[in-house]
Amino acid sequence: FPFRLFPLREHGMNWRARPLTCQEIQAFKKSKEVMQRFIRAYQLMLRFYGIILINEETGELKRAENWAERFQNLNRFSHNNLRITRILKCLGEMGYEHYQVHLVKFFLTETLVKETLPNVKRSALDYFLFTIRSKQKRRELVHYAWQHFKPQGSFVWGPHDKLLKYR
Numbered sequence: 001f002p003f004r005l006f007p008l009r010e011h012g013m014n015w016r017a018r019p020l021t022c023q024e025i026q027a028f029k030k031s032k033e034v035m036q037r038f039i040r041a042y043q044l045m046l047r048f049y050g051i052i053l054i055n056e057e058t059g060e061l062k063r064a065e066n067w068a069e070r071f072q073n074l075n076r077f078s079h080n081n082l083r084i085t086r087i088l089k090c091l092g093e094m095g096y097e098h099y100q101v102h103l104v105k106f107f108l109t110e111t112l113v114k115e116t117l118p119n120v121k122r123s124a125l126d127y128f129l130f131t132i133r134s135k136q137k138r139r140e141l142v143h144y145a146w147q148h149f150k151p152q153g154s155f156v157w158g159p160h161d162k163l164l165k166y167r
Contacts, residue, residue, distance in 0.1 A: 005041050005045075006041070006045075006083075006086050006087050006089075006090035007019070007020045007024075007090065007093075008020060008086065008089050008090055008093060009021070009022070009025070009093065010089075012086060020093070025093055025094070028094065029094065029095055035094070038094055039053075039056060042087065042091070042096075042099070045083070045087060046061070046064075047064060048070065049070055049071075049073075049074055049080070049084070050063060050064045050066055050067035050068075050069070050070025050071050050073075050074070051063065051064055051067070051070075051106065052064045058098065058102070059096065059098045059099035059100075059101070059102040059103070060102055061102050061103065061106045071110070071116050071117055074117055074119070074120055075117055075118065075119040075120065076119070078119065078123075080120075081120060081123035081127070084103075084107070084123070084128065085123065085127045085128060085131060087103075088100050088103060088104065088128055088131035088132075089131050091103070092131060092132075092133045097132070097133050097134055097137070100131060100132050100133070101132060101134070101137045101141065103128075104124070104128045104129055104131070104132060104141055105141060105144065107120060107124040107128055108124055108125075108128075108129075108141065108144060108145050108148070109148075111124050111125075112124075112145060112148035112149055112150075113148050124145075125145060125157055129141055129142060129145065129157065139158075139166065142157055142158045142163070143158070143163055143166045145157060146158060146160075146163045
């Protein structure tokens with residue numbers, strides 16, 4: 001069977017690659033070696049996108065030195081957005097929900113605050129945000145996105161009355 005670097009319990013674009021089972025996910029999580037490889041694969045993909053994992057414990061990220069060149073690639077080729085969505089979902093499957101939060105916030109900051117990734121903005125809002133498993137963390141990120149979205153009145157990813165009251 002073809003394998004995936006970031007396997008999921010659902011089919012992706014490669015229909016020959018079979019989805020993961022819950023038993024396989026549990027076996028992966030129990031293997032220190034598999035989980036170390038998973039983090040190395042995550043770091044490899046982050047570097048490809050111009051991002052560095054600066055804290056393996058928390059999942060904190062920053063731009064890599066070559067970020068400008070790599071962000072050009074992200075802006076030019078939208079197929080990367082599908083891969084990022086897959087990576088985010090896989091992080092959740094493998095028990096790295098805290099990594100998901102940092103990666104989504106990174107993309108929200110780059111698209112909405114720094115405006116360096118205009119062609120990733122729709123994917124960040126439509127897909128990346130909603131991979132977050134924790135309802136509380138997802139709400140925090142939706143609120144963060146709303147705070148930085150321009151024009152704020154056009155924000156459609158949450159009810160404005162609730163966003164105004166959110167604490």
